[in-house]
């Protein structure tokens with residue numbers, strides 16, 4: 108329950124609202140709003156607390172989850188080609204500070220990278236990543252930016268003697284946006300990267316059985332990742348979701364070209380939050396994530412609408428995943 112004490116603690120914690128003007132943190136605020144609405148749909152950004160980030164790292168190692176290893180393979184194979192496009196003294200702006208494995212492939216191949224600017228909503232994760240990278244690249248100016256990159260982000264001005272500024276958005280995280288949101292995000296990125304480029308990974312449409320397996324792994328890690336949203340609410344907001352009373356559901360919605368993840372109530376039940384009581388009917392769902400899949404032409408057309416000029420595209424041999432070089436005009 109959100110007792111007055113708890114609300115006070117939330118307000119003082121790092122989850123405290125900055126501009127929303129509400130009394131409670133963004134997660135509590137959004138979850139209450141979501142539960143009061145039908146159909147119920149919450150942003151997947153709330154998956155990634157410490158436990159959720161740990162589970163996501165496990166997902167990336169699963170035999171069924173091909174995107175991470177496939178994209179790493181493409182980047183490793185094309186690193187020198189990509190580094191040549193980046194040119195000397197480039198600045199790399201990463202949207203979301205990931206595991207750092209991917210950006211290391213770029214930095215190792217680049218000619219005197221000048222600066223690395225990871226943008227991430229989680230300040231702790233960001234500081235850890237930044238420190239780890241600084242130690243390995245002494246000449247590199249590592250400048251973490253703690254911000255929500257799904258909102259408009261102001262970047263520091265380019266360094267005096269630096270080369271072009273290249274955005275890096277791997278992992279097909281672009282697939283979490285609706286098509287309209289993706290266009291807004293890309294238009295913003297094109298503006299921030301003027302005269303440079305964006306290197307972006309996009310998961311491809313493919314046999315629905317392959318997609319289905321990637322989000323319904325045999326070990327149940329993806330199910331645990333999905334259910335962690337409720338576990339997180341229990342930890343942070345004092346809700347009493349009983350995880351066993353919700354089922355993981357992930358399926359490919361072919362007409363909309365996306366994987367959808369839901370948490371489906373196994374029975375009729377009530378959940379208390381912030382002094383309100385919310386009911387789930389048997390079979391009622393909380394929509395937790397969309398993961399859009401793309402064709403090469405579809406991604407390029409989206410990029411054009413957002414103001415980019417598409418350059419080279421690299422795929423793996425099985426055409427599972429794509430990495431695109433998009434020029435941002437001056």
Ligand code: AVJ
Nearest residue numbers: 166278279280282283329398
């Ligand atoms: C990090 C958004 C790219 O959509 O595949 C993995 C998240 N969800 N398994 C994806 C995720 C379930 C992942 N992204």
